[in-house]
Amino acid sequence: MRAILALFLLFAAPLMAEEVVLGLSKKNVSITANFDGSEILIFGAVKRETPIIEDPPLDVVIAVSGPLQPLTVRRKEKRFGIWVNTESVEIDAAPSFYAVATSAPFREALTDVEDLRHKVSIPRAIRSVGAPYNVQDSAAFTRAVIRIRTENGNYQLRENAVSLDQQTLFRTSIDLPANLTEGDYETRIFLTREGQVVSKFETVIGVRKVGLERWLYTLSRQQPLLYGLLSLFIAVTAGWGASTLFRILRQG
Known part of the structure; x- marks a missing residue:
């Protein structure tokens, strides 16, 4: 039993060798009558058990998610000169706001398998169980939500936007639009190496009227x-x- 425990600790130790120490420019955002958006600076450091920096180098992925909301997406078509709703898809939960910032191109910083596990990318942050049998291209409805919310600044993918100095200090800023939804904004920071998550840290930013x-x-x-x-x-x-x-x- 001791030998098995020692072996387990030997393999588990590298996973805990690097951890995130996080700081925020503000933990709470206040929405007032003249609120026109805000910017949050996210910064931190990599805490190591030893001063030795391992190879290959680290990457940092930061995701900020607003409250999840159900959503109905409708398709409009022009019939007899009038625009009418034809098909609709119910999306179970979509973030009212979602921003991802990375220190490298997204697919270099996080593999597809890790993205599937942690649901970091914008499409995987949207939860849609199914669609009516008569809707053939339900994925197009999800893409429409992403396109519209990206255009109005509610969805953001900011590749190479996280500065990582000496493989130890990192920082980035997230722009919050004026049309924020009140609630808790889940903030996740991932340390990755060769696309694999080696450490994860979570905190919450409060947005209140x-x-x-x-x-x-x-x-x-x-x-x-x-x-x-x-x-x-x-x-x-x-x-x-x-x-x-x-x-x-x-x-x-």
Whole structure:
């Protein structure tokens, strides 16, 4: 038994020889009425049991994921001169925001097998169980989600964006768009060697509404009738105020 335990520790030791020590420029992001996006600096170091740096060199892969949400994707086609919905696919869970930054080209930093295991790439971060039998190309719906959210900055793949100095210190920045969803943003850091994960670290960045935004959000969830009446009152008051101002300007 001792011999088996010693052998196990011998093979397990290299897996724990390098670990991530992480830092964040901010652990929480506050969404206010004038929030127009934010930038988070992610930095850290590689902690080693010995000062010897092994070969081949390390790579760093960082993934930041917003809250998962179910999603319905519809296809539109033009029929008789009118655009109508024809087919739809239910996606079980798609991140509201997802960013991947790497110190090398993605496929060099992480093998396909490791990507499948940890679900790091954008397509594998989206969970879709199945599609209706009449939809032949369900994968096209997932690609459409990725394309649209990439265009508006909610999905990002930033290859060679992680600086790795002396195989020890790493840093990168992640741009958060203005249309963030409130919730916990899971942040994962992978150390890889020849595409294989040798160490993994996880933390959470909190994104919360504050001030007036927080109050309105809470009111809309807890007292929807009052929220609706308040919204109607604000709309009527704004309309009346604009009409009065326009009439005064015309008379002047």
